[in-house]
Amino acid sequence: MSPLKVLVPDAHLRDLDVERSVTGALIDYQVYDETNPASIPDDAWASCDAILVWHRMKITRELVGRLARCRMIVRVGVGFDNVDVEACRERGIPVSNVPNYGTTEVADHAIAMMLFLARGLGTYEARLKADPERGFVAENVPVVRRLRGSTFGAIGMGRIGTAIARRVASHDMHVVYFDPHVPEGHELGLGYERVKSLDTLLARADVLSLHVPLSDETRNMIGDAQLQAMKPGGILINIARGKLVDVDAVYRALRAGHLAAAGLDVLPQEPPVPAPPLLDAWRANEPWLAGRLVITPHAAFYSEAGYLDMRTFSAEMLVDYLVHGRLRNNVNPGWQDAASSTPR
Numbered sequence: 001m002s003p004l005k006v007l008v009p010d011a012h013l014r015d016l017d018v019e020r021s022v023t024g025a026l027i028d029y030q031v032y033d034e035t036n037p038a039s040i041p042d043d044a045w046a047s048c049d050a051i052l053v054w055h056r057m058k059i060t061r062e063l064v065g066r067l068a069r070c071r072m073i074v075r076v077g078v079g080f081d082n083v084d085v086e087a088c089r090e091r092g093i094p095v096s097n098v099p100n101y102g103t104t105e106v107a108d109h110a111i112a113m114m115l116f117l118a119r120g121l122g123t124y125e126a127r128l129k130a131d132p133e134r135g136f137v138a139e140n141v142p143v144v145r146r147l148r149g150s151t152f153g154a155i156g157m158g159r160i161g162t163a164i165a166r167r168v169a170s171h172d173m174h175v176v177y178f179d180p181h182v183p184e185g186h187e188l189g190l191g192y193e194r195v196k197s198l199d200t201l202l203a204r205a206d207v208l209s210l211h212v213p214l215s216d217e218t219r220n221m222i223g224d225a226q227l228q229a230m231k232p233g234g235i236l237i238n239i240a241r242g243k244l245v246d247v248d249a250v251y252r253a254l255r256a257g258h259l260a261a262a263g264l265d266v267l268p269q270e271p272p273v274p275a276p277p278l279l280d281a282w283r284a285n286e287p288w289l290a291g292r293l294v295i296t297p298h299a300a301f302y303s304e305a306g307y308l309d310m311r312t313f314s315a316e317m318l319v320d321y322l323v324h325g326r327l328r329n330n331v332n333p334g335w336q337d338a339a340s341s342t343p344r
Contacts, residue, residue: 003028007048010057022315061087085332092338101309102301107163109300113263120144123291148172153205161211214241227253242266251278
């Protein structure tokens, strides 16, 4: 059996040692580190048996139309908004993601952001660095408050939402969530309070955290109106997708003082160039924002162990389907209907 050709258009690491240790001689990887499809030869797209895509390459409808032999696309990660799954469905190409890595890392990251803000760690560190004597005081710190008894509002209660809620509950916070996509009775198994509308959640949350994928339904779901609907002094955490939140609205809500603080691991444009006003103010250490904002570079998922899982599971899914016919973690059901009639 000749090796299967798997195209990796936007590899972070060119060696693919982890992936090759899983697939052995079964797969011949064609590895590129590109973000523009035109930078990869047309024949590479047309002749590949599968695609292993990270997050920097967009698999558009036009590109899907050029995939003459492709039998599968695996997204190396959880989010798949960079793949036109509907175009793949129409073409009869199954798309799978890797939902079973990094969940605990992302949950820990969200909690770390909340605690960093609510316990004033950034302000205390900055004060002591600036002046170990006069900075050795606990009072007059932005945001710092007691978390016990406050309400944690979760938008989305899937794997990551549940993992975060479990950690939040250990801080004696009351967990309330909104998720129209889980069945009735879901809340009974979890033991957390469920509300029927986003507006209800916003009005009750002291800390608001997002755990949903990016879609037409969720894009910019948090903007000026939603932030104003929150109680004054709230904290916003986003470790999901940058385009869920209007960062200019966050800037306005922080500047006005209605929003106490925000923790953002994801941004609408990554890297954030050109920088939005919020990042400009943060980088300039503007006094009004000090201690009220923490930003990390889409790193919530990362640990060495999580990274190894992500790459290993991706390679395993290629073998499971391409060699053994077992499809896992499919995110575009219905592809089978087109597969039988699509010429190859």
